[in-house]
Amino acid sequence: MIPLFVENALVVGMTKVSDVTAGGHVLVEDGVITALHGDAERRAREIAAAGQPLERLDARGLWLLPGFVQTHIHLCQALLRNGPDDLPLLPWLRTHVWPGEAAHDEATLEISARLGLAELLAGGTTAILDMGTVRHTDAVFRAAEASGLRVTSGNALMDDPATNPENLRVGTAESLEEVERLAKKWHGTADGKLRVAYCPRFAVSCTDRLLRGAAARARANGFLVHTHASENADEVALVMQRTGKRNVAYLDDVGISGSHVVLAHVIHTDGAERALLAARGTTVAHCPSSNLKLASGICPVPEYRAQGIRVTIGADGAPCNDRLDAFTEMRLAALLPKVRLGPGALSAWDVVRMATAEGASALRLPTGTLETGRRADLLLLDPGSGFAEPTTWRDDPYGPIVYSMDRSHVVATFVDGISRYRRGASFPLKPSSAEIGAAVAALKRRRLEQKR
Ligand SMILES: [Zn+2]
Numbered sequence: 409m410i411p412l413f414v415e416n417a418l419v420v421g422m423t424k425v426s427d428v429t430a431g432g433h434v435l436v437e438d439g440v441i442t443a444l445h446g447d448a449e450r451r452a453r454e455i456a457a458a459g460q461p462l463e464r465l466d467a468r469g470l471w472l473l474p475g476f477v478q479t480h481i482h483l484c485q486a487l488l489r490n491g492p493d494d495l496p497l498l499p500w501l502r503t504h505v506w507p508g509e510a511a512h513d514e515a516t517l518e519i520s521a522r523l524g525l526a527e528l529l530a531g532g533t534t535a536i537l538d539m540g541t542v543r544h545t546d547a548v549f550r551a552a553e554a555s556g557l558r559v560t561s562g563n564a565l566m567d568d569p570a571t572n573p574e575n576l577r578v579g580t581a582e583s584l585e586e587v588e589r590l591a592k593k594w595h596g597t598a599d600g601k602l603r604v605a606y607c608p609r610f611a612v613s614c615t616d617r618l619l620r621g622a623a624a625r626a627r628a629n630g631f632l633v634h635t636h637a638s639e640n641a642d643e644v645a646l647v648m649q650r651t652g653k654r655n656v657a658y659l660d661d662v663g664i665s666g667s668h669v670v671l672a673h674v675i676h677t678d679g680a681e682r683a684l685l686a687a688r689g690t691t692v693a694h695c696p697s698s699n700l701k702l703a704s705g706i707c708p709v710p711e712y713r714a715q716g717i718r719v720t721i722g723a724d725g726a727p728c729n730d731r732l733d734a735f736t737e738m739r740l741a742a743l744l745p746k747v748r749l750g751p752g753a754l755s756a757w758d759v760v761r762m763a764t765a766e767g768a769s770a771l772r773l774p775t776g777t778l779e780t781g782r783r784a785d786l787l788l789l790d791p792g793s794g795f796a797e798p799t800t801w802r803d804d805p806y807g808p809i810v811y812s813m814d815r816s817h818v819v820a821t822f823v824d825g826i827s828r829y830r831r832g833a834s835f836p837l838k839p840s841s842a843e844i845g846a847a848v849a850a851l852k853r854r855r856l857e858q859k860r
Contacts, residue, residue, distance in 0.1 A: 410461045412436040412825045413452040417467035417788070419444070420805050421778040422474050422764045425757045428805060434472060436784040439599070439824030443780060469792055471805055473760075474776050475534025475785040475821060476734035477767025480634075480672040480693035480722030483548055483561070484509055484517055484541035486524035487847055489726035497640040497702045502573075505727060510575040511854035514547045519839050519847040521551035526838035527732045529557060529829040531815035534785040534822070537634050537670055537693070537722070537771055540564045540607050542576050545586070549594045552602055555837050556828040558785065560632060560771060562587055562607040567618045575858055580618045584625060591629070599824060603632070608664070610636040611647045611655055616662065623663030632668050632771065635659070638681075639673035640704045656681035665690045670770055672722065673698075674712075675705040682715055691718045691770040694762070696740035697731075698724035710745045710753045720767040721759075735814045738763050742810050756806035784825035789817045 412435070419432030421444075434441055435448035443451045455462045491504040512520070528536060535558035540548055545563040552559035565587075566572045567580045578586070591604040606622040608614045614622075626633045638644050638655040647655045656677055659665060667689035674685070674692040685692065694707050709719050721741060723732040738759045745753035768776025775785040789809070791799050796812040799805070821829040829835065839847070 409438055410463050411455055412463045414465045414467050414472055417470050417472035419778060420471055420473040423777045423779060434778060436825035439783055441778060441780050441782050441784050467788060470819060471789040471791060473787050474764045474778055475787045476532050476763045477535045477776060478533050478722045478734060479537045479670050479720040479767050479770055480695055480724055481536045482539045482725035483521040483524040485725035485727050487520040489730045491727045497704060498642055506573055506576050507855050508851060509541045510858060511851045512544055514544045516847040516850050517544045517547040518551050519843055521548045522837055522839050524732055525551055525555040525557055529821045531733045532787040532818045532821055533734050534558060535773055535775060539634060542566055542578055545590055549602055553598050556823050556826060558601045558823055560603040560605050562605045565608040565618055565622060566613040568613055568615045572613050580615060584621050605632040605634045607634045611658055612643055619662040619664060633664055634670050637671040637674050638676045641676055644676045654678060654681055656684060660684050675707045686716045691720055693722045694719050694741055695722045695724040696744055697736055698728040701728050706744055710749055718766055718770055719762055720770050721763045733815055734763050738810045756810040759810050760806050784822060786822040788819040790819045793817055
């Protein structure tokens, strides 16, 4: 691999609020950041003097930061974008999302995943935790491998006959065996970028036996667990009715808690549950667009953070957003707490940390900051394009990133130092409109067949 030397950027390292270097440099060798600034310049000179190849990227006027990490995504739902609006969670799942997912075959799922991954890369996201769907999960991993993104995913676990449609349900043992089959095939492949997680959909869709089995196997194998929790008041009531416990307390009881667990949403919690999240080190994935669109509620992010609970960012699925855009989620994450708690509730720095270093740490990734030894997942922003200027009323870049920039400012995205998206360049990962149209037609046809 030819070393990459990014020079003259405003380097936003994300290790601490003051870690911002104007005219900074980053050297990447074999996918790893090996030197910064003066050291990087010296090392680049040595490489050039030795007559070895070196890719130079003059980033004058551009901002370089770690790629965004989104800790809750549904790639399988990218083709379900722009479905019905104005529904609450459970009817929305039953009428649009579950029938749509059940209609996937390998081909449509791969198109869906490619569409989602392309959107993520073009918006500066370099790593995700994906929920997967029940069947055909190899298609998600194939698309992930082709994209170059750092993807952790798995087959969504849904085994309870009382709560799941028949066509989107797999038995307990078979569900868990499928995770193991996927792990043998994909876990640690693509230079470690692809990983398998246990993804019980949510407590409502899983039997107690499945949740306990997934929790035990994840612990034994050192895998992440990814699920939804306490997104909606009706969901919390349903879990209470089924188990006699509140949702987060019940998940803790079956073993789904700890630093390897990411719970999406976590809006409706009581004091005991918050204490559990903090004590166990469980991560909350905050998805503000989805929470607003489905009227689920507002996640108490500043309160969680004050209690020591790690909070990260995710766009959730395309049909409840309807975009997979870290900028949108950061902007809302920053604005929402201000209404409740005042303008100082959550700073732009805090929010960019949640979308980079905190996300990487939750997913146990060697990324999320620009430091030597980290894998080089990078994002180049152009503050001069679009309408983010002026950015010079303040010394730090965090406010502009959160409040005035959007994905149109993304110039390039790198994973392991390899360019995976460049603005204006051909981007074959993104399916054509004809491919998307044909895949959606196939989904609609199969939905009708399944209804009969
Ligand atoms: Zn979700």
